[in-house]
Structures are given as C-alpha cells and as structure tokens.
Amino acid sequence: MDIHFQHIASTLNIAVKQVSATLALLDEGATVPFISRYRKEVTGSLDEVQVAAIRDLAQQLRELDKRREAILKSLTELEKLTPELAKKINEAKTITALEDIYLPYKPKRKTRASVAKEKGLEPLALRILSQSRIDPAEEAEMYVKADKGVNNTLEALAGARDIIAEMISEDTEARTKMRHHFTQKATYKTVMVKGKEEAGIKYKDYFEWEESAKTAPSHRVLAMRRGEQEGFLKLDVLPPDEDAIALLENQFITARNACSDQVQLAINDGYKRLLRPAMETELRALTKQKADDEAIKVFAENARQLLLAAPMGQKNVLAIDPGFRTGCKVVCLDQQGQLLVNTTIYPHTGQGNLKDAAWQLTQLCEKHAVEAIAIGNGTAGRETETFVRGLKIPDVVVVMVNESGASIYSASPLAREEFPTQDITVRGAVSIGRRLMDPLAELVKIDPRSIGVGQYQHDVDQNQLKQSLDDTVMSCVNAVGVELNTASKQVLSYVSGLGEQLAQNIVNYRNTNGAFKNRESLKKVPRLGDKAFEQAAGFLRIRDAKQVLDRSGVHPERYALVHQMAADLGCTVDDLIKDINLQKQINLQRYVSATVGLPTLNDIVKELAKPGRDPREQFEAFSFAEGVNAIEDLKTGMKLSGIVTNITNFGAFVDIGVHQDGLVHTSQLANRFVANPNDVVKVSQVVEVTVVEIDVARKRISLSMKTENGPKPKEQGTRNKEQESRSKAQAGGNKDNKPQPQKTVPAKKDADGDLQEKLAKLKGLFK
Numbered sequence: 001m002d003i004h005f006q007h008i009a010s011t012l013n014i015a016v017k018q019v020s021a022t023l024a025l026l027d028e029g030a031t032v033p034f035i036s037r038y039r040k041e042v043t044g045s046l047d048e049v050q051v052a053a054i055r056d057l058a059q060q061l062r063e064l065d066k067r068r069e070a071i072l073k074s075l076t077e078l079e080k081l082t083p084e085l086a087k088k089i090n091e092a093k094t095i096t097a098l099e100d101i102y103l104p105y106k107p108k109r110k111t112r113a114s115v116a117k118e119k120g121l122e123p124l125a126l127r128i129l130s131q132s133r134i135d136p137a138e139e140a141e142m143y144v145k146a147d148k149g150v151n152n153t154l155e156a157l158a159g160a161r162d163i164i165a166e167m168i169s170e171d172t173e174a175r176t177k178m179r180h181h182f183t184q185k186a187t188y189k190t191v192m193v194k195g196k197e198e199a200g201i202k203y204k205d206y207f208e209w210e211e212s213a214k215t216a217p218s219h220r221v222l223a224m225r226r227g228e229q230e231g232f233l234k235l236d237v238l239p240p241d242e243d244a245i246a247l248l249e250n251q252f253i254t255a256r257n258a259c260s261d262q263v264q265l266a267i268n269d270g271y272k273r274l275l276r277p278a279m280e281t282e283l284r285a286l287t288k289q290k291a292d293d294e295a296i297k298v299f300a301e302n303a304r305q306l307l308l309a310a311p312m313g314q315k316n317v318l319a320i321d322p323g324f325r326t327g328c329k330v331v332c333l334d335q336q337g338q339l340l341v342n343t344t345i346y347p348h349t350g351q352g353n354l355k356d357a358a359w360q361l362t363q364l365c366e367k368h369a370v371e372a373i374a375i376g377n378g379t380a381g382r383e384t385e386t387f388v389r390g391l392k393i394p395d396v397v398v399v400m401v402n403e404s405g406a407s408i409y410s411a412s413p414l415a416r417e418e419f420p421t422q423d424i425t426v427r428g429a430v431s432i433g434r435r436l437m438d439p440l441a442e443l444v445k446i447d448p449r450s451i452g453v454g455q456y457q458h459d460v461d462q463n464q465l466k467q468s469l470d471d472t473v474m475s476c477v478n479a480v481g482v483e484l485n486t487a488s489k490q491v492l493s494y495v496s497g498l499g500e501q502l503a504q505n506i507v508n509y510r511n512t513n514g515a516f517k518n519r520e521s522l523k524k525v526p527r528l529g530d531k532a533f534e535q536a537a538g539f540l541r542i543r544d545a546k547q548v549l550d551r552s553g554v555h556p557e558r559y560a561l562v563h564q565m566a567a568d569l570g571c572t573v574d575d576l577i578k579d580i581n582l583q584k585q586i587n588l589q590r591y592v593s594a595t596v597g598l599p600t601l602n603d604i605v606k607e608l609a610k611p612g613r614d615p616r617e618q619f620e621a622f623s624f625a626e627g628v629n630a631i632e633d634l635k636t637g638m639k640l641s642g643i644v645t646n647i648t649n650f651g652a653f654v655d656i657g658v659h660q661d662g663l664v665h666t667s668q669l670a671n672r673f674v675a676n677p678n679d680v681v682k683v684s685q686v687v688e689v690t691v692v693e694i695d696v697a698r699k700r701i702s703l704s705m706k707t708e709n710g711p712k713p714k715e716q717g718t719r720n721k722e723q724e725s726r727s728k729a730q731a732g733g734n735k736d737n738k739p740q741p742q743k744t745v746p747a748k749k750d751a752d753g754d755l756q757e758k759l760a761k762l763k764g765l766f767k
Contacts, residue, residue, distance in 0.1 A: 004061045007093075012053055018044045022054045031496040032471065033478040034535045038555050040599035048475055064095055071102045080105045096179070096282075104170045113166035116159030119148045124156060125163035128262050131255040136160075136262050161262060165270030168252060169278065177247050182279045183286070185239035186213040190224050193232055200232030213237050213287055217649055218294035221287055222456040237283050238276065245271055292460040294649065299454030299465065300472045302647050305683035306453055307476040310619040311438040312399070315371040318364055319433025320388070321403070321425055322380035324348045329425040330361070332368045336486060337434045337441075339419065340368060342426045347387045348380060358391055365393050372396065374436040376403035376428075382629040382657050389623075397621045399436055400657070402645065404452025406431040409445055414490065440480055440616075444473055445490045453683060455648045477539075479615055481553060484522075484540045485515040497535025502528055516542055519550045541612045548574050552611035554604055561591060562604060577608050622686050624657030631658045631696055638691040642703075644681050652681045654689055654703055662701030664689060669705050680705075 005023075009016040021042045025035050032055065036048045043051065071089060075081035085101070092098045108114070116125070124143050128136055140156035150156050168174055192200065192207035200207075206227055211220070227233035248267045253260050314335040321329040327346040334340055341364070345357035364370065373393075375385050377400045388398050409415050410427035419427050434442040448469035449457050457465060477494040484506075492503035502525070509525045510516065519537050522528060538555035545551055549559050565586055566576045576582050588601045607613075625640050627633065634656075642654040645661055652669065653661040664687075669680045681687060693702035 004058065007061065008054055008057045011057060012050060014046070014050065015044065018046060019054055022046060022051055023058055026051075026055055026058075029497075029531055029535070031474070031535055033475060033496045033539070037478070037553075037603075038538055038557075038600070040603075041595065041597040045599050048471075052471055064098070067095060067098055068092070071098060074107075075102070075105055078105060078107070100172045100175050103172075103175075104167075111166060112159075112162040116162045119143075119150050119159055120145070121150070121156060121159040122163055125160040125167070128157075128160055128259045129164050129167070129252075131253075131257060131259040131263060133257055134259060136258050157262060161266040161269060164263060164266035165274060168248060168267060168270040169274035171251075174248060174251055174275070175279075177251070178244060178275055178279050179282065181244055181247055182213075182237075182239055182283045184214060185243065186237050186280075186283055187211060187239070188213050188216055188221070188224060189236045189238070190227065190233045193234055196232045200227065200230070203227040203232045206233055213283060216287070218291035219455050219649060221291040222295060222459045225288065225291075226456070226459055237280055237287070241271070241276070244276070248275075289461075292464060295454065295456050295460050296465050296468045298648060299457055299460075300468045301678055302453035302683050303448050303451060303469055304472050304476060305647075306451060307440050307443055307473065308480070308616050309439045309684040310617040311440070311614075312372060312397075312436050312619045313438075315437060316369050317372050317374055317433040317436060318361070318368070318370045318396075319374040319376075319401075319429045319436070320384055321376050321406070321429040321432055322378060322384040324380045324383075326425075328357075328380070328384055329429045330364065331426060331429040331433060332364055332370065333430065333433045333437075334368075337430075337437055339422075339426075339430055342422070342429065344425075348383060354387075357387070361388065361391060362393060365396055370396055372436060373398045374401045374433045375399070376401055376406065376432045377655065378403050379659070382624065382659070385624070386626070386629070398623070399621050400624065401432050401436050402452065402643075402655075403428070403432050403435075405443070405446040405450040406435075408447065408450045409442075412445075414445055440476055441488065441491055444477065444494060445488070448473060453646050455646075481539055481541050481612060481614075484519075484542050485510065495536050495539050497532045502532060518542060518545050518547050519556055543612075548577055548611065552607045554607045554611075558596070558600070558604060561596065562608070565591065577611060580609065583608050620686075628657060629659075631660050631694065631699065631701065634658060634691050634694050634701065636691055636694065640689055640691065642687055642689050644683055644685045644687060647677050647681060647683060649677070652677050652687075654687060656689065656701070656703070658701070660699050660701060662689065662691070662703040664703045664705050668692065668703065671706050 005016050005019045008019045012019075021044075022035060025039060025042065030039070032048050032051045035043060035051050036046060040046075046054075068089060072081065072086065075085065075089075088101050089098065092101060116122070121143055124140060127134065127139055136157060137153050140153040140160070143156040144150050144152055150159065187210050190206045190209045192203075197207070203223070206224055209224075224233060224235055228235040245267060248271060249264070252263055252267060316335055317333045317337075319331050319333065323329070327344040327349070329342065329344055331342040332340040343360060343364075345360050346353035347357035348354075361373075365373075370393075373388055373396055375381055375388065375398065381400060381403075385398065385400055406428045407424070409431050410424040415424070415427040415431075419430070431442055431445075443451055449465065474494045474496070477491060478496050482491055482495055489500070489503040489507045492498055492506055493500045495503070498506070505525050505527055506522075513524075516522065519540060519542065522537065522540070523530075523533055534557070538553060541552070542550045547559075549556075549562060554562060562573055562576070566573045568590075569576065569582055569585055571579075571582055583605060586605060588598060588605070591601055592598060622641070622643060624642075628638075628640065640656045642656040642662070644652050645655045646653040649666075651663050651665040653663055655661050664681075666674050666677055669677060674680055687705055689703040689705055691701065692704045693700075695701075
C-alpha cells in the first residue's frame with residue numbers, strides 16, 4: 001500500500017504522511033467529519049473534502065489491486081504468465097492499462113479470429129504480418145484444407161486477415177494510441193430520429209448537432225445521452241476515421257508489397273469492426289463518468305447550500321399546503337414542531353368560503369399564539385400568500401417555503417409511522433412548517449435526490465450520487481451539531497459514528513429513561529460502545545446540561561484540558577465561557593503537547609467564545625413582488641427580487657414567484673466573466689434580477705443580475721476552507737447552456753520508432 005500512499009499524495013498534492021495517517025484513521029473506523037474536526041494534528045489539518053478524496057482514491061486503488069490479483073491468477077491457470085508479463089501487470093497504474101495487457105490472453109467467446117486459428121491459419125497470418133517478399137496467395141495454398149473448412153486461397157487469406165485484425169485491435173500500443181486519438185479528436189454527433197420531431201421537441205437543439213467530445217460540458221453530454229435513450233436522437237462519438245486508420249498504418253505497415261496490402265485490408269477491418277466500437281464504448285464511458293462527476297459535484301454543493309439554509313428557529317408555526325379546488329390544508333405546530341391541530345380552508349372557491357377561511361386562520365393564529373405562517377410554493381402558493389397577507393394578522397411573519405420533496409416525505413413509511421392517522425396532505429403541510437423552523441432537520445427525512453436541486457440527477461451513476469449526497473448530508477448535520485434530546489432518529493442516523501440502528505437505540509433509550517443529562521450517559525445506550533461514543537459525542541449537544549461543555553462542540557476527550565485552562569486562570573469553566581477577557585488570557589502554547597496542537601486548541605477557544613453556535617446564517621423573511629403571480633404578469637425590463645433555487649454549470653435558476661423559475665445564465669450573473677456560478681450565488685440566496693426575455697409557450701424566463709452602471713453585484717461572504725475547496729473543485733463550468741458549434745482539427749500522423757522491433761514483440765505475444 002506504500003506505493004499507493006505516494007500516488008494519492010501526488011494526485012492530491014499533499015504529504016505522504018498525511019495520506020498514511022488519514023487512511024490509518026479511516027481503517028480504524030473513524031468518519032470523515034470526525035477526522036477533519038477532531039484529528040487535525042494527525043492529518044495536518046486536512047478538511048472534509050481532502051479526507052473524502054483520500055478515502056475514495058484509496059478505494060479505487062484497492063479495487064485495482066483486486067483486479068490485478070484476479071488477472072495474475074487467471075494467467076497462471078492458463079499457463080500464460082511469464083516474468084515479463086507479470087512485471088507489466090504489476091506496474092500497471094490503471095484498470096484500463098491492466099485490461100489492455102490481459103486482453104490478448106483473456107478467455108473469450110468464439111470470434112472470427114479464433115475460428116481461423118482453429119483452422120490452422122495463425123502461421124499464415126504471422127507470415128503475412130511480417131510483410132516479407134512473398135506471394136500471399138501462393139503461401140495461402142499450403143493452408144487450403146477442406147477437412148479444416150478452408151476450401152480455397154481466398155478463404156485462407158480472409159481467415160489470416162481476421163487473425164491479424166484481432167491482433168492489431170488487441171495490441172497494447174495500438175489501443176493506447178487509439179484511446180488518445182479518440183479522447184482528443186472525437187466529436188459528438190447527433191441527428192434526429194426520423195419521425196420524432198414533434199414528440200422530441202425538447203431536444204430541438206440537438207436535432208443536427210456536432211461538438212468536440214473533449215470539451216463538451218457535462219449537462220450537454222447528459223442531455224444528448226438522454227435523448228438517445230429516449231429514442232429521439234441518434235448519437236455517435238467518433239474521430240475522423242481516416243486519421244485513426246493512418247495511425248494504425250504508421251504502426252503496422254512496414255513495407256510496400258503484396259503482404260502489406262493484406263495487412264492494410266486487415267487494418268481497415270480491425271479498426272471498423274473491432275477497435276472503433278471498443279474505443280467508442282470506452283470514450284462514451286469516460287465522458288459519461290466525467291459528466292457524472294461534474295453533475296454530482298453540482299448536486300452535492302446545491303444540496304449543501306439548501307440543507308444549511310437559515311432556520312427560523314423554534315416558533316409556533318401555522319403551515320399551509322395550498323390548493324385551488326381541493327382547498328388549502330392548514331396545520332398548527334408548536335415550537336418543537338409537534339402537530340397541534342389541522343383543518344382545511346377554501347379561500348379560492350367562492351366569497352363565502354373566503355370569509356370563512358379568513359375567520360379560521362385568524363382564530364387559529366390567536367388560539368395557538370402563531371408567530372409565523374409558512375406557505376408552500378406549489379400550485380396556488382402565490383394566490384394563498386396574497387390572501388394571507390391581506391389578513392394583516394399582527395406580529396405574524398408570512399414566508400413562502402420551497403416544498404420540493406414534501407410530497408415524497410408525506411407518502412413515505414417514515415411519515416406514516418410519525419402520523420399514522422393523518423392523510424398525506426396533513427403530513428405535507430407539517431413538512432412545510434418544519435422546513436421553515438429547521439430546513440436541515442426536515443430535509444434529512446427525504447431522499448436527497450428528491451429535494452429539487454441539481455441537474456440530470458436521474459441520469460448519473462446512482463451509487464456514486466448516493467455516496468456523495470450521504471457525505472454531504474452527514475457533513476451538514478455534523479457541522480451544525482445535533483440536540484441529543486430532541487433530534488429525530490433520521491437526524492441522529494447522520495451523526496458521525498452512529499447510523500440507523502444506534503440512532504433508533506438512542507431514541508428508544510430517551511423514550512424509556514427520559515432526557516439525557518450529560519454526554520457520558522450516552523454510553524448506557526445499548527450497543528453504543530467506546531468507538532461510537534468517540535466518533536459521535538463531539539457532535540451531540542445537550543442544551544440544558546449541567547456540564548457546560550456538553551452544550552458545546554468541545555469533545556469530551558478534551559474536557560480535562562479545558563478544566564486545566566480554567567484552573568490556571570483561577571476560575572471555573574463556567575466563568576471562562578462567560579468572560580471573553582478570561583478567554584483572551586489563555587496562553588495556548590502552554591497546552592501544546594504530543595497529541596494536542598494549536599489547531600485543536602484554537603477550535604476549543606472558538607467554542608468557549610460561542611458554545612454550540614449554529615454556523616448557519618441568520619434567518620430573514622422574504623416576500624415576492626405583489627401583483628406578479630404568473631408568467632403572464634411578467635414584462636421585459638421588470639426588476640424583481642427572487643430566491644436562488646438551483647445552480648448548474650451554465651447558470652442559476654431563480655424563483656420570482658410565478659410558478660416557473662427563471663434562468664440567470666452565467667453570462668448574466670455579474671458585470672464580469674463568471675467561470676463558476678457558485679462564486680457569485682448560492683441556493684436560497686435572495687437576489688435582485690431583471691427580466692430579459694419571456695417565452696410563455698415554452699415556459700422559459702431569462703433573467704439578468706447585471707447592474708446597469710457596471711458595479712459588481714454583492715457576492716456571498718467568505719467561506720470556510722472546506723467550502724472553498726468544494727468551490728474550486730467545481731470550477732470550470734461551461735459558459736453556455738445552449739450548444740455552440742465546435743470545430744475539430746484532423747490529427748497529425750504520429751511517427752513510430754523501430755517498427756520491426758515492435759512487430760517482433762507483437763508476434764511474441766502469440767507464440
């Protein structure tokens with residue numbers, strides 16, 4: 001594994017000792033949040049992104065080792081393994097390189113070449129491939145044997161060419177050259193499937209399209225592939241054939257005679273029948289993986305921003321799931337988010353019902369001391385908002401809430417378990433209200449793929465997406481911290497070191513024994529051992545704990561250190577937390593040891609200043625422009641406030657209150673070039689936009705955030721290192737969301753070295 005340490009360190013541009021230390025912690029069962037938060041001295045202060053990258057790269061390399069072992073075992077059983085071949089296999093750095101080496105020996109189904117070999121034509125093939133001065137037809141006469149299925153010289157030559165074609169297609173050097181050629185020169189070409197024009201109108205931009213596969217942005221790659229899968233587009237990913245064949249000719253044509261003419265035929269056949277399809281399949285997989293990686297990064301960053309949206313906090317909330325004909329479902333929640341009462345009002349079905357709805361809402365707000373009204377932003381959302389605001393209920397904040405995924409939650413087993421006697425509309429309204437109070441606590445109950453952010457989330461690798469989103473949710477939950485005595489099992493399951501079963505055990509213990517008095521009592525929870533306690537304790541909070549440090553992010557393993565700090569200052573820990581002047585007197589160098597360094601000490605001091613602080617921004621109520629409720633109400637040049645709902649590589653989508661998000665293209669995000677939209681906006685951010693274009697028929701709205709006089713719009717505040725790392729990882733988003741023509745330049749023919757020596761090596765593979 002030492003060689004892997006070096007590879008990972010080089011790839012991530014970090015020290016080898018950081019890699020080895022991090023992997024040691026991971027192998028011991030430590031989680032990414034725990035390592036990045038509480039083991040900074042061990043890893044050299046690596047952040048979550050770097051720790052996760054080490055984990056993922058190590059997993060890939062371990063899979064490579066497993067495949068290497070399997071290939072060596074297979075070659076040994078086939079009695080084909082030589083010291084030279086074993087050396088090549090052990091030195092291979094990628095799965096692709098391994099498979100190229102193994103390919104000529106790999107057991108395969110019957111092919112045209114294997115049939116020709118069974119007919120005894122391999123010597124003829126090697127004789128022709130040597131391109132010596134012989135007459136191939138005369139040479140082939142010796143192999144005409146009816147009993148072996150070779151009836152004439154033409155059949156003999158055809159069989160020999162089949163063998164040569166397969167040898168060329170399986171040659172490691174040829175595949176390497178061809179792979180590079182495809183990667184650099186291939187183009188995506190799409191054409192409409194005949195007769196699908198009307199049904200596939202959403203793919204209109206791709207009905208006749210071509211662009212470089214090397215530079216095609218992820219969202220267009222995924223769009224073209226989806227169009228192909230749905231049967232609207234025909235898609236090819238190929239370089240110019242003549243250039244590819246020229247590369248093979250340079251490698252395999254060593255003379256100009258009758259034999260080389262046969263080799264030329266074999267090259268053409270081998271390329272078109274074997275090598276081109278194989279390389280296209282590889283390139284499709286490569287570009288798909290690249291597109292998946294980019295789309296998943298975008299999705300994960302959007303999910304992070306949505307999960308970390310500002311919470312209103314513990315308030316008495318009235319929540320409304322709007323509807324026209326079926327009415328608006330109304331629920332009242334207490335400060336802990338518990339359902340108090342539910343009803344249905346019909347403010348949009350007649351004047352009598354309107355008056356009754358107004359009376360009901362007013363009475364509910366008064367009876368339950370409602371402090372805020374949350375309204376879902378779906379169908380009838382703006383109309384319901386207008387109705388509620390018109391009531392002018394004193395001291396009540398009215399907020400539109402993004403309800404994406406609420407219907408998923410309301411129909412889930414979890415919702416049925418929580419509200420077994422309520423229908424899905426009540427559950428949906430409860431979810432809307434709780435999202436206002438604490439978006440993170442509510443959104444963790446929903447599959448992250450259903451929370452309404454990202455691009456082409458159903459087209460990317462689902463296992464990879466799930467891993468990324470699980471990492472993101474876990475990171476968010478642990479960054480905020482979890483109140484041990486009120487958190488749901490869903491939130492607890494994302495706490496470092498816990499998981500579903502231990503989360504359920506905690507809830508069961510809490511229900512049986514009452515609230516936890518301190519962190520130490522966690523050890524009484526069934527099956528929660530020392531390792532789980534170590535990983536989880538620092539991220540769990542007990543608001544009313546007698547031990548003040550139990551309310552903070554200080555890990556229990558450092559309590560003694562904090563008590564020593566207080567004792568050295570002649571005060572208690574409680575005094576130390578309350579008095580910032582005492583905190584300033586702490587000499588951190590005095591407490592540096594072999595296991596505790598300045599990174600941990602600085603974190604401790606920050607916690608003493610604000611124990612258990614919530615890293616999320618302060619909640620600010622927002623309202624859309626009055627009188628602008630539908631796309632038909634928009635006019636070009638109109639200036640509106642909106643909320644960013646989604647960010648892609650080509651821009652940001654903004655909800656301006658008309659039931660259809662508008663797009664701020666990257667070129668319209670600022671009065672400067674924007675490579676990565678996340679540098680300018682974030683999900684849930686309030687922005688000022690100008691309506692640029694409206695397409696009512698296609699339900700498309702183009703917006704701009706550019707300012708008239710040129711100053712740059714305000715950007716979000718400075719992020720922490722982890723967020724900056726994520727932002728940099730996503731840099732390089734494409735400039736355009738619409739396809740732009742790309743030109744390709746034919747590849748130049750590569751000059752080979754000693755072809756005769758290469759030919760001799762090639763022949764040696766098949767002896």
